[in-house]
Amino acid sequence: MKVTVATLSDTVFTLDVSEDLEIENFKAFCEVESGIPSSEIGLLFNGIPMIDLKKSLKDYGVAEGDMVMMDRMRRQAPRQAVPRPAGGAAPSWDFSQIQIPSNLLGGGAAAAAGSYNANDERPNHGPKEVGKDGLPCRWIEERLRPQDQTPNDRVV
Numbered sequence: 001m002k003v004t005v006a007t008l009s010d011t012v013f014t015l016d017v018s019e020d021l022e023i024e025n026f027k028a029f030c031e032v033e034s035g036i037p038s039s040e041i042g043l044l045f046n047g048i049p050m051i052d053l054k055k056s057l058k059d060y061g062v063a064e065g066d067m068v069m070m071d072r073m074r075r076q077a078p079r080q081a082v083p084r085p086a087g088g089a090a091p092s093w094d095f096s097q098i099q100i101p102s103n104l105l106g107g108g109a110a111a112a113a114g115s116y117n118a119n120d121e122r123p124n125h126g127p128k129e130v131g132k133d134g135l136p137c138r139w140i141e142e143r144l145r146p147q148d149q150t151p152n153d154r155v156v
Helices: 023-034 107-111 138-145
Strands: 002-007 011-017 043-045 067-072
Touching: 011 023, 023 043, 043 107
Parallel strands: 002 067
Antiparallel strands: 002 011, 043 067
16 A cells, blocks of 8 residues: 655655554654654654554554654653752752852842942042932943943933
């Protein structure tokens, strides 16, 4: 009997096979035609996965002139198991080797951004002006890189 095999990438080929051919051997024929290893071939007939390799085409109801869909099923790499301590407790993580930048050692985000007072005067900058949103205009301008600025960024 002639069975048409179609892939999701629009490849279509016809195989002349016996109705008693096992799926395992049908996949081997598909491998020859498509170049996809049979271990990576997934087959569907009428929306039903053809996963039992020992069943025949006839067992799945495939008849003369029918179409079987084929797709490449890539195997995912097995995940490495994280060793767990005895007793099933959660693993303990060692963060001792993480280096913290010196500007963050004194107090987190506030230390990184520096303290801000809208009335501060700094050399060559004058008083910082505050916009409607409460953010300092010059303070923002100084920290934005030119490629980050938009036409809506205010420079006072």
